[in-house]
Amino acid sequence: MSATDTEVWKRQARERDEADPLKDFRDDFYRPTTGIYLDGNSLGLISRRAESSLFEAVDAWRRLGVQGWEEGQPSWFYLAETLGQMLTPLVGGNAGDLVLAGSTTVNLHQLVATFYKPQGTRRLIVADPLNFPSDLYALKSQLALHGQDESALRLVSPGADGLIREDDVLAALGPDVALVLLPSVVFRTGQLLDMGRITKAARARGIPIGWDLSHSAGVVAHRLDELDPDFCVFCTYKYLNGGPGAPAALYLSPRHHHQRPALWGWFGGDKASQFDMSPAFTPALGAGAFQIGSPHVLSMAPLKGSLGLLAEAGIDRVRAKSLALTGFLIELTDALLASHGVSVGTPREPQRRGGHVALHHVDAAQLVPALRAAGVVGDFRPPDIIRLCPSPLCTSFSDVLAAILQLRAALEAPAN
Numbered sequence: 001m002s003a004t005d006t007e008v009w010k011r012q013a014r015e016r017d018e019a020d021p022l023k024d025f026r027d028d029f030y031r032p033t034t035g036i037y038l039d040g041n042s043l044g045l046i047s048r049r050a051e052s053s054l055f056e057a058v059d060a061w062r063r064l065g066v067q068g069w070e071e072g073q074p075s076w077f078y079l080a081e082t083l084g085q086m087l088t089p090l091v092g093g094n095a096g097d098l099v100l101a102g103s104t105t106v107n108l109h110q111l112v113a114t115f116y117k118p119q120g121t122r123r124l125i126v127a128d129p130l131n132f133p134s135d136l137y138a139l140k141s142q143l144a145l146h147g148q149d150e151s152a153l154r155l156v157s158p159g160a161d162g163l164i165r166e167d168d169v170l171a172a173l174g175p176d177v178a179l180v181l182l183p184s185v186v187f188r189t190g191q192l193l194d195m196g197r198i199t200k201a202a203r204a205r206g207i208p209i210g211w212d213l214s215h216s217a218g219v220v221a222h223r224l225d226e227l228d229p230d231f232c233v234f235c236t237y238k239y240l241n242g243g244p245g246a247p248a249a250l251y252l253s254p255r256h257h258h259q260r261p262a263l264w265g266w267f268g269g270d271k272a273s274q275f276d277m278s279p280a281f282t283p284a285l286g287a288g289a290f291q292i293g294s295p296h297v298l299s300m301a302p303l304k305g306s307l308g309l310l311a312e313a314g315i316d317r318v319r320a321k322s323l324a325l326t327g328f329l330i331e332l333t334d335a336l337l338a339s340h341g342v343s344v345g346t347p348r349e350p351q352r353r354g355g356h357v358a359l360h361h362v363d364a365a366q367l368v369p370a371l372r373a374a375g376v377v378g379d380f381r382p383p384d385i386i387r388l389c390p391s392p393l394c395t396s397f398s399d400v401l402a403a404i405l406q407l408r409a410a411l412e413a414p415a416n
Helices: 003-019 023-028 048-071 076-091 104-115 133-145 166-171 195-204 297-313 315-340 364-373 397-412
Strands: 098-100 124-127 153-155 177-183 209-212 231-234 249-252 357-360 379-381 385-388
Touching: 003 315, 003 397, 023 297, 048 076, 048 297, 076 098, 076 249, 076 297, 104 133, 104 177, 104 209, 104 231, 104 249, 124 133, 133 153, 133 177, 166 195, 177 195, 195 209, 297 315, 315 357, 315 397, 364 379, 364 385, 364 397
Parallel strands: 124 153, 124 177, 177 209, 209 231
Antiparallel strands: 098 249, 231 249, 357 385, 379 385
């Protein structure tokens, strides 16, 4: 590509940046010293608002001590539910449907233990082999706890292009299936599954269905109150920018608000009687009942700031910019990298795409460290995937172009 062509792309990127309605939100985020950050699908960046709400929690601890459980703003006693309510503009749902608790895997254990009820020939769990390994570990563990072996795990394999076919998922939902668990966005490929179609099919067959929204919450405009799966789990440290190890979230359909969880813990108790310390467990109504231990206040605190920031930006605008950024990334890959053996492994149709793009190259394992050395942070997934994630609130179109130019330079560098 000539210098003139490069300037054309740079001008296009600048024009898109100038027209971006979310451009001012970039100033809310600290820029990493590593350079261009395209790994928000692994860990989102810290915003000034998240930092501020963390400092507020530390200050409350310093000023109030144990009284922070009652006098904090919000009080720590209701923090998990308060943050759950703050999630509703981003993923849908109503009061009592969402709560912050534990980790994604712990919440998955809790919900699968509650909803997986094998009876007779109806004992299988449907999942996919591309799901994050921890989800599959949890499912296999729950099968063992229910006296089943791994033959009860029906995995819907991807096609030759590495993508899951919804038709194959539906074909797997036979009368022998007792539960379905799938990712909204496949973490390797960035494929967004047709959640509505699959959920409707599972419900019609009387099969409980859960979704792992870890790679979509905060970047895809979910409407869980309309979709109405039985349950969802998701982490909060990717697009929700809650910080490393931030507590996870769980969603419970209003149809199950009276469901008693399989695993009991004191923070899942009814708030009105929780401090009675009765040996009899009286569960809270809704998702709050599925908490087990006390909320991790300092780990939750940044989410107050980050969720407020996302709500202000608006999830529909966030989704629109995300699609524009990933579309631009795909366009640049086709124009600048295809001749170097790079191909796109993420669906090109916007409605089938999450928030990151998977690029295939035979030397991906070597290219990702080369990119990091050049100041571009993406990540590698075996055997040949480079994942690049332009997070909508803190990534510009110029950042995307600069990253692709660095990747082209790495491809053109002479071998050692």
